Amino acid sequence: AKAETRCWVLELQDEVSYNSNYQKSFIPEYKNVLKVNLPFSILNGALKLENYLVYQLIGKWRKLEYDPLTNQYLPTSNEISNNHLLDVKILAHIKSATIFLVWENLLSEDYAWVDSYSEFYRLFRFGLYWTLFD
Numbered sequence: 001a002k003a004e005t006r007c008w009v010l011e012l013q014d015e016v017s018y019n020s021n022y023q024k025s026f027i028p029e030y031k032n033v034l035k036v037n038l039p040f041s042i043l044n045g046a047l048k049l050e051n052y053l054v055y056q057l058i059g060k061w062r063k064l065e066y067d068p069l070t071n072q073y074l075p076t077s078n079e080i081s082n083n084h085l086l087d088v089k090i091l092a093h094i095k096s097a098t099i100f101l102v103w104e105n106l107l108s109e110d111y112a113w114v115d116s117y118s119e120f121y122r123l124f125r126f127g128l129y130w131t132l133f134d
Helices: none
Strands: 002-007 010-018 030-037 040-042 047-058 061-067 072-080 083-094 097-104 123-130
Touching: none
Parallel strands: none
Antiparallel strands: 002 010, 010 030, 030 047, 040 047, 047 083, 061 072, 083 097, 097 123
16 A cells, blocks of 8 residues: 655655565565655755655565575575664755765664675665766
8 A cells, every 4th residue: 555645845655565475475574664755946946855764664574595506585484573774865956967865774773684695784875876868
């Protein structure tokens, strides 16, 4: 299920999914993703900013195990409980270029979808998307 609303300039988006058969699939039992965006423009509209706060609640899931010999992911018996993730994203659009700043996993949750391949605690990314030809 997905719901969106806009209040003045603030944009809210919530996505909820539920999987009753999570023991046999690669998908968590439930997942809730809440996105809050506060966009605005400066410099007479030449610089458009999107400011996202993304909160994720990930329910129980079964960890996967990677077998490099067969190149397959197999479910394990390890069941992981709830995880809370918080990300902040700032996108600055200037003509056909976008500069982005992203802080991922601000709550420093240690989690892994696949055994022996842990996600980073906290991660900062900076970059540039630039469309050269339209």
